[in-house]
Amino acid sequence: MDRIDAMRAFVTVVNEGTFTRAADRLGLSPQLVSKYVSQLEQHLAVRLLNRTTRRIHLTEAGTRYHQRAQQVLNDIDDMENQLDDLQAQAQGLLRVSAPVSFAIRHMAPLLSEFQQAHPAVGIDLQLNDRKVDIVEEGFDIALRIGHLKSSSLIAKRLAPVRLVLCASPAYLEQYGTPERPEELSDHRYLRYSYMDMDAGHALQKWLQGSDRKDTGEMVSNNGDVLIEAAIAGAGIALQPTFIAGAAIREGKLKVILPEHEPEPMALYAVYAHRQLLASKVRSFIDFIDGFFGEPPYWDRFE
Structure with a gap:
């Protein structure tokens, strides 16, 4: 039994007044809705509804459970809507790791322009020349310089490093x-x-x-x-x-x-997942791609 499905079936039956109307609202058969409610009662070891041929009546336990179950389902819906918003609009705190000298010299204009384009995104920039563990240390993106070796991480090449x-x-x-x-x-x-x-x-x-x-x-x-x-x-x-x-x-x-002159290295944006990427991460990767130019502006001295 899926407890959330059973809870939603019970709440919908109470709100609609009949198993038939609840089934129509949920897109299920009345028999399946009745099965869900019965399984929920068995799981809780308490009767929630008294059924007659014409009406349903909440028991005392059913009344209490309905109030709490409705709140739980509302909270779940709110949480999912908030996650949908995060995917649709770039917002939240973006944690970025970057090499010290590169960040000091070249990151401030990038971050300023990015936040102008995405004002709902906060930036936590941590400077470190060591190779951070993105997942373990909670970073969304790490900028890395070198010849990257194969790994489970996703790497986006941003610019050559001469x-x-x-x-x-x-x-x-x-x-x-x-x-x-x-x-x-x-x-x-x-x-x-x-x-x-x-x-x-x-x-x-x-x-x-x-x-x-x-x-x-x-x-x-x-x-x-x-x-x-x-x-x-x-x-x-x-x-x-x-x-x-x-x-x-x-x-x-x-x-x-x-x-x-040695073979050029490259600047990469490294992140953990390609699918279900948070909008704040996707927006930053799209924004930084091509930002420094090709060749990058720091190479225009000859």
Whole structure:
């Protein structure tokens, strides 16, 4: 017995006054409606209705049960209507995880414009360069950068992420501009500690090789720090253009060994489900798709 169906049958019989009218309202046969009510009485071990050939009469238990059952059914209908509204109109709190440097430099205009288009959606943006567990930590969407491996999550590619090797003009004037990757072993390297070991391709071999000279390497888990250090002349950095692009465009940094540039990574929106996607999530994915341009605006420095 489905208790909700049986409860709805009982309430409809009471409200309509007869099993026949209740059956018409529910789109069922009178026999099935009567069966539902009988099963409900058996489940509760109490008589809810006294039946005669012409009328039905509520028992004392039936009167009490009818009031509570009507409220329960109303609450269920309200809950389902609210869920329908969430699917039809983007609303509610959207929890987003994003990489620190990318979010600081590029997320504020996106989120502002998104909320102007969807004012009923609240934003909870959490910045973290580690790979968050979307389901366990309760995120709707995570923005991730890299070469994504296969998983049960859904990934939407948003933009290419170009890695460039760069240094300040003053550093290159003092220490020379490398013409070949193997010459990098003579230079100070500003290393990002979360860098994918495969991301640097041939450059990574020379930047982190065992034959490097003792040049006082700097390591940080934040790309912005490394780019600022490179601008100050501290060494050579391998960083994405969404961080380094502005400094390159302003002449504060110079791209070196462009012919050995690693294969681009990508920025992805990662989420848990493709079907029955909440409207706030679907709206955000649709909004961010193409927002940064192709090529993205941070690459327009050449």
